[in-house]
Amino acid sequence: MNLVSPQPAGLTRVLTHCGTAAAGRLSREAGDLMYEMISYRDYVEMYDKEGSRRVISYRLKFSFSAIYPDSSLVELGDFERVSKRYVRELRKGERDVYQDALTIITKAEDLASLTLKGVIHTFLNWLAMNDYSLPYSKRKRLLSRFTGVTPITEEMELDRKMIQRICSVLPEWCQSLAIVLAGSGMRIGEATSFEIKDIDLSVSPARIYLKASYTKNKKARMVLITEEAKQEVIKMIGDRTAGQVFLKNQNTFNYHWIRAMRALNIPKSHFVDRYMIHPHMLRKWFLSEFSLVASRDIAEMLAGHSGYLSDSYRRYSTKTIVSEFLKAESAITVFPGIEKLDASAAFEAAEA
Structure with a gap:
């Protein structure tokens, strides 16, 4: 069962949120400009700083690897095509975002809680940029797993x-x-x-x-x-x-x-x-x-x-x-x- 409702994104929204460089690919269909998608590469390139791009790239790769553990595309590291596959399946009603997010969480036993929270946030935000959003109640239920989580710090005194x-x-x-x-x-x-x-x-x-x-x-x-x-x-x-x-x-x-x-x-x-x-x-x-x-x-x-x-x-x-x-x-x-x-x-x- 598909728990999200696709909504076509307009050109104005794409340019507002992404800028022209990362606005996804536009194709002319039936005489109108139709927004295709924000792919893995498009989303990563939205971030200016190299460090931010590395973090976002890692989070999306982790998400796709958890969702498609046996995919040859994942094994080849072709996350651009993996991201497009996910959106295609989502549009056809073949994916359940909430269950996919739970799958990511279950595959992340070795990740620190705050790191995992960042992974889930990035995955959901990437989907939101493609106009696929979880209902508020389900998103809240998902993120409530991380409420009150704080990092464990262990530092020496610096004088x-x-x-x-x-x-x-x-x-x-x-x-x-x-x-x-x-x-x-x-x-x-x-x-x-x-x-x-x-x-x-x-x-x-x-x-x-x-x-x-x-x-x-x-x-x-x-x-x-x-x-x-x-x-x-x-x-x-x-x-x-x-x-x-x-x-x-x-x-x-x-x-x-x-x-x-x-x-x-x-x-x-x-x-x-x-x-x-x-x-x-x-x-x-x-x-x-x-x-x-x-x-x-x-x-x-x-x-x-x-x-x-x-x-x-x-x-x-x-x-x-x-x-x-x-x-x-x-x-x-x-x-x-x-x-x-x-x-x-x-x-x-x-x-x-």
């Missing part, structure tokens, strides 16, 4: 001395990036995206104007950085006048971070395959240290937490934001008055 130790075994450019992250509260993706033209080094503290396209929540914001971080930025720029400040990407930084964790014998979590100190903790360190000596609201706003952005920009003047940042600057400086270790020499010694 200034530990950050200094980590920096000592990172390559120089990674050391610079770590100091900028700790001294600004930026996400790694934001810090590896901003360009030389986005920085104002003529004021103190120096300012970085992050475009909406750089940020996770698609909201532009101003970021202040410590004097220490400013010097690292200047070093990374060198004599260049244009382009990104950090020429290497987040994946390369993560690779070197993992090598540093191995060199320092940092243990992995018992619950997830991740070291108990990870790069995002530099952002957490910024927030906690800043908040101990200055306004937490301003710390959250500078770090780009969406709930604080619009409200804080209305409530605080730039003068107040700068004043609070200067209060906290010494607390969020990684090497206060200390010469940094020779990272390359220390790294080679640790790897030996």
Whole structure:
């Protein structure tokens, strides 16, 4: 029994939700433009960031592999054709979305609850983009299985001395990036995206104007950085006048971070395959240290937490934001008055 009701999607809806690049394929039938479907590839390409595309791709592949465990197309990795097959069967009334979602859940014994919740959300959202939606009661019943689920976190304490130790075994450019992250509260993706033209080094503290396209929540914001971080930025720029400040990407930084964790014998979590100190903790360190000596609201706003952005920009003047940042600057400086270790020499010694 088919539990969903197909509704033809119009061209306006496709362009509104997907944009022309990922709007699916349009064919002329009986003199009218008819929307065919949003396929696996179309849906993945709707996401701008490479990391997001990887996550969405994984979730859809997992869903289709659970639904079609014996399909030769799945074995070949041809998920584009698998997605089209699913929609064709759905239109013919041969698929039961609710039962398929339950099948995905039963095949996901090894997935963490939040990961599985993301898989189900992506599967249902992909179907919704194709105008096949579960009745509200069934969707609610399905997602209620995950109500109250929270991730199990297991982290070591990250203090200034530990950050200094980590920096000592990172390559120089990674050391610079770590100091900028700790001294600004930026996400790694934001810090590896901003360009030389986005920085104002003529004021103190120096300012970085992050475009909406750089940020996770698609909201532009101003970021202040410590004097220490400013010097690292200047070093990374060198004599260049244009382009990104950090020429290497987040994946390369993560690779070197993992090598540093191995060199320092940092243990992995018992619950997830991740070291108990990870790069995002530099952002957490910024927030906690800043908040101990200055306004937490301003710390959250500078770090780009969406709930604080619009409200804080209305409530605080730039003068107040700068004043609070200067209060906290010494607390969020990684090497206060200390010469940094020779990272390359220390790294080679640790790897030996």
